[in-house]
Amino acid sequence: MSSHAAQLPTDRPRGVDDPACRAVVRLEIPGLYDGAVGAVAASCASTPENVLLAAFAALVHRYSGENHVEFRAVQEGGKEALLRLSVTGGSTFRGLAGEAGAVARPGPEPARLGVRVGGAPAVAPDDPPYEAQLVLPAVEEGSRWAALHFDDRLFDPATAQRLLAHYGQLLTDGVRHPDRPLAELTLLTEAEQRRFLLDWNDTATALPHEDACLHEVFEERARQTPAAVAVVRGADRLTYREIDTAANRLAHHLRGLGVGPDDRVGLFLGPSPDLLVAVLGVLKAGGAYVPLDPAYPRARLTTMITGASCVALISRAEQAATLTDGEHPVVRGHLVLLDRDAAALAARPDHAPEPVAGPDNLCYVIHTSGSTGRPKPIALRHRGVLNNIADLNTRFGVAAGDSVLGLSSPSFDMSVYEFLGMTAAGGTLVLPAPGRAKDPGHWAELAARHGVTVWNTAPALLDLVLEHVERTAADGPSPLGTLRLIMLAGDWIPVKMPDRTRQFAPDARFVSLGGATEASIYSTLYEVEATDPAWTSIPYGRPMANQRTYILDEALRPVPPGVAGELYLAGDGLAVGYLDLPDLTAERFLRWSYGPVTDERLYRTGDLARFGADGLIELLGRTDLQVKIHGLRVELTEIESVLRDHPRVKEAAVAARPDRTGAPALVGYTVPREGEDLDPEEVRGRLATRLPAHMVPGTVLVLPAMPLSPNGKLDRKALPAPPSPRGRRQEGGVPEEEAPSGPWEERIAAAWREVLGVEAIGRDDDFFALGGDSMKALRSMTQVPEVTLVDLYRYPTLRKLAANLRDTAGEPGTVPPSTGPE
Known part of the structure; x- marks a missing residue:
C-alpha cells in the first residue's frame, strides 16, 4: 500500500481548484x-x-x-x-x-x-x-x-x-x-450483493455447438458448403473440402504415431493454409496444438516445446532445420514435415477419424510471458473457446460471405478467432503474402481486393493501417470501406480511434474486447457507438455470454461501484490451468464463495479495475509488473531474469516508459559485476537470442548501482529515464560527410526522424540503436512502403538500406522489379 494520505475515488478527475462542498x-x-x-x-x-x-x-x-x-x-x-x-x-x-x-x-x-x-x-x-x-x-x-x-x-x-x-x-x-x-x-447491503454479483453476471445464454469440438464445427461447414473458399493467400484459394480432406489425412497420420486426447503437438508454421490444416489435423486426432512462432529465437522455442511436453512437431523441412542442434532435433518425439512426408500423408484415408476427444478435452496450449523467467503454457478446452467464438459470431451475425484478415501471430490467441472463428461461421480467412505480413499497405490492398468485412487485431495494427490509408487517401473508395465489424483487443484503445476509423469504415461496428488467454481469448465486450468527450479510456465492457466478472479487494470481498479492486474472471471460458505447473495454477485459479455466490472458480487477472454505477467495467492499470507491448503480454520480471543470466551482470531491472508517441517502450537497467564492463549493444544482442523481439528492450543502460528505497528494495520509480535517442549525434547535428545523401537516404531519414523523434540521423546510424523496434519499423514503412521488415533487420543503417533499395527498386519513381501477384 502507498504511504500518502488516502483519497476517496471520484466520478470525475480532480482539477486544480480547491475543493468545495456544493x-x-x-x-x-x-x-x-x-x-x-x-x-x-x-x-x-x-x-x-x-x-x-x-x-x-x-x-x-x-x-x-x-x-x-x-x-x-x-x-x-x-x-x-x-x-x-x-x-x-x-x-x-x-x-x-x-x-x-x-x-x-x-x-x-x-x-x-x-x-x-x-x-x-x-x-x-x-x-x-x-x-x-x-x-x-x-x-x-x-x-x-x-x-x-x-x-x-x-x-x-x-x-x-x-x-x-x-x-x-x-x-x-x-x-x-x-x-x-x-x-x-x-460494506455492501444484501441488495447490492445480489445486483453486483448476480444481476450484473446474468449472462447464461444458449449458443450453437455447446457440446461440440472446434474441428467438428469446421467439419459441419465442409459438409454444408464444400466448395466455399475457406482460406486465401495470394493465388491460392482453398475450399472447405480441400482443407478438411488434408486435415483428415494428417489426423490419421498423427493417430498412427500415437497422438490421442490431450497430447500436445507443436506447430512450427507461420500463418498459412498449412497452419489451418495442421490445427484441424491435430484437433481431429484428439490432440491439442501448440503454436510456435518461427520468428521466436531458438532458445525460447526449445523452452516452449519442452514445457508443453510436445509428443510431435509439424513443420516444413526448411523451417524445421532451424530447430536442430547438429543432427539432434529439439523435439524428442515425432517430426512431421508436410513437404517431405507429402506422399505418406496422401496415402492416408481422406475421411475423418473416429472421434476420441470431447468438449472438455484440451484444444490448444498457448504460451505467455512468465514472471518466473520462463514462458507459461496455458491449457485451454474446446468448450470454453467454442463458447467465445459462438458468442461473437451469433452476436454480430458473422456468417458465410464474411471474411477476416489473418494478421495475428499464431502465438497470440487472437489468431484463434481468425483461423477457427471465421471458418466456424463459414467465412473466409484472408492471409497476407509471405514477406509482406508486416506491411500495412499490403493489408489495405488485401482488404480492398477481397472485400474484407471483419477486422480482428490489437489496436496498434489498426493504427498502422489507418496511418497508411490517411497518407494515401484519394477521391476513390476507402480500402477499408467494406468492413462491417471491427474487433480490437489486447491493449488500450485510443479514445479517438473509433471516430478516426469511421472516416474510412463508416458502416463498421466498433467493438472493444477484453479478457485473458487464461479465459479463452475474450471475456468482456463493449461496443463503442459514440465516444464521450469526458472519457480518458474506452470502457472495458461487460461480461460476454456464459462468462462472469468480479472486482474484489485484497480480502476477496466485492467492492462497490467507483472503488478500485482486482478484476477476476469466471465462467465457461476458464482454462484448465498452467500445464504441469500446479503451484502457479493454484495461485492464479481459485475457488471462491461470497454472499449469494458459492464455489465459483475464478481467474485472478492482476488487472486493476472498477465498476461504474451501471455495471460497466473501467480498466485502470495493473497490480503487478506485467505490461502490454503492442498488445502482447510482457512480464518485466521474465526479462530481468534473462538479464541476470548474463555472466557480467550483477543486478538488473526493466521498466516500461512512454516513448515520444506515448506508447510503452522497454528500458533495461544493469549493474556490472565488480571489475567488469558491459556493452549495452552486446547485452541487447544476447537478449535477442532468448526472447521474442517485442520483449527485447530498445535501450539498455549501465548504472553504477540500482536506486533503493529506505527499506533496501529496488525503487522502480527512481530508475532514470533513458537519454533522448540520438545515436551518436550531439546537439550540433551530423557532420556534412555523414548527412543523408541521395533521394533514398533522404526519404528514409525523413521517415526515421518522425517515427523515432530524432532530430538528426547519419548515414551509418542504426535504426534499432536509435530507439527503433518492430512497431516503429512498421510505422516508418507506411512512409517508405518499398522497405520490408526483413530488409530493415538485414540492413539497419541508412547507407545499407538505401543501397539495397537502389538494387531492388531502382531510384525513387522508377518501376521496381516484379514481385509476383501479391
Whole structure:
C-alpha cells in the first residue's frame, strides 16, 4: 500500500481548484446512536464521537485501499482536530476507535475530507473547503439522520448517497463485531450483493455447438458448403473440402504415431493454409496444438516445446532445420514435415477419424510471458473457446460471405478467432503474402481486393493501417470501406480511434474486447457507438455470454461501484490451468464463495479495475509488473531474469516508459559485476537470442548501482529515464560527410526522424540503436512502403538500406522489379 494520505475515488478527475462542498445527501441510519456505540467507546476508553470517526476512517480505507487516512474532525462545541490514522485490513474496529482519540491533535493543516459530529446540522460558512464532509447529529440528540456534503464537480449524487449508506453498514457491523478485522466488516447491503454479483453476471445464454469440438464445427461447414473458399493467400484459394480432406489425412497420420486426447503437438508454421490444416489435423486426432512462432529465437522455442511436453512437431523441412542442434532435433518425439512426408500423408484415408476427444478435452496450449523467467503454457478446452467464438459470431451475425484478415501471430490467441472463428461461421480467412505480413499497405490492398468485412487485431495494427490509408487517401473508395465489424483487443484503445476509423469504415461496428488467454481469448465486450468527450479510456465492457466478472479487494470481498479492486474472471471460458505447473495454477485459479455466490472458480487477472454505477467495467492499470507491448503480454520480471543470466551482470531491472508517441517502450537497467564492463549493444544482442523481439528492450543502460528505497528494495520509480535517442549525434547535428545523401537516404531519414523523434540521423546510424523496434519499423514503412521488415533487420543503417533499395527498386519513381501477384 502507498504511504500518502488516502483519497476517496471520484466520478470525475480532480482539477486544480480547491475543493468545495456544493451539494448534500441525507440518509437515515438505524442504530446510529444505540447502546452498542457507547459500549464500544467505553471498552477502549474512548468516546462515542471517536467511534463514529473510526467508522469513517474504515470507510475511506475500504474505498481507497490506502493505509493512511487523514481528515479533519469537528466535534461538539466546535473542537477541531486533524486525524491521521494508520489503517490496515487487519486493524480491528475497537482498536481503530481507541486510536482515533489518541491521535487527534489540533492544527491548521487543510484536509480534503472532514467529519462534523454535533454542533451544527449543516456545514458552517467558515469551514475549510472539503471534497466531502460527513455531518452527524450530536450524540445526545439521538437522531438517526446523517448528511454528506460533497463537491458535485467530483461526485455524482448517487455516489454520495451510496457512500453514506456504506458508512451506515460499516458502523453497524463494526459496533456489533468490534474485534473483527476491518477487511471482514460488511460494506455492501444484501441488495447490492445480489445486483453486483448476480444481476450484473446474468449472462447464461444458449449458443450453437455447446457440446461440440472446434474441428467438428469446421467439419459441419465442409459438409454444408464444400466448395466455399475457406482460406486465401495470394493465388491460392482453398475450399472447405480441400482443407478438411488434408486435415483428415494428417489426423490419421498423427493417430498412427500415437497422438490421442490431450497430447500436445507443436506447430512450427507461420500463418498459412498449412497452419489451418495442421490445427484441424491435430484437433481431429484428439490432440491439442501448440503454436510456435518461427520468428521466436531458438532458445525460447526449445523452452516452449519442452514445457508443453510436445509428443510431435509439424513443420516444413526448411523451417524445421532451424530447430536442430547438429543432427539432434529439439523435439524428442515425432517430426512431421508436410513437404517431405507429402506422399505418406496422401496415402492416408481422406475421411475423418473416429472421434476420441470431447468438449472438455484440451484444444490448444498457448504460451505467455512468465514472471518466473520462463514462458507459461496455458491449457485451454474446446468448450470454453467454442463458447467465445459462438458468442461473437451469433452476436454480430458473422456468417458465410464474411471474411477476416489473418494478421495475428499464431502465438497470440487472437489468431484463434481468425483461423477457427471465421471458418466456424463459414467465412473466409484472408492471409497476407509471405514477406509482406508486416506491411500495412499490403493489408489495405488485401482488404480492398477481397472485400474484407471483419477486422480482428490489437489496436496498434489498426493504427498502422489507418496511418497508411490517411497518407494515401484519394477521391476513390476507402480500402477499408467494406468492413462491417471491427474487433480490437489486447491493449488500450485510443479514445479517438473509433471516430478516426469511421472516416474510412463508416458502416463498421466498433467493438472493444477484453479478457485473458487464461479465459479463452475474450471475456468482456463493449461496443463503442459514440465516444464521450469526458472519457480518458474506452470502457472495458461487460461480461460476454456464459462468462462472469468480479472486482474484489485484497480480502476477496466485492467492492462497490467507483472503488478500485482486482478484476477476476469466471465462467465457461476458464482454462484448465498452467500445464504441469500446479503451484502457479493454484495461485492464479481459485475457488471462491461470497454472499449469494458459492464455489465459483475464478481467474485472478492482476488487472486493476472498477465498476461504474451501471455495471460497466473501467480498466485502470495493473497490480503487478506485467505490461502490454503492442498488445502482447510482457512480464518485466521474465526479462530481468534473462538479464541476470548474463555472466557480467550483477543486478538488473526493466521498466516500461512512454516513448515520444506515448506508447510503452522497454528500458533495461544493469549493474556490472565488480571489475567488469558491459556493452549495452552486446547485452541487447544476447537478449535477442532468448526472447521474442517485442520483449527485447530498445535501450539498455549501465548504472553504477540500482536506486533503493529506505527499506533496501529496488525503487522502480527512481530508475532514470533513458537519454533522448540520438545515436551518436550531439546537439550540433551530423557532420556534412555523414548527412543523408541521395533521394533514398533522404526519404528514409525523413521517415526515421518522425517515427523515432530524432532530430538528426547519419548515414551509418542504426535504426534499432536509435530507439527503433518492430512497431516503429512498421510505422516508418507506411512512409517508405518499398522497405520490408526483413530488409530493415538485414540492413539497419541508412547507407545499407538505401543501397539495397537502389538494387531492388531502382531510384525513387522508377518501376521496381516484379514481385509476383501479391
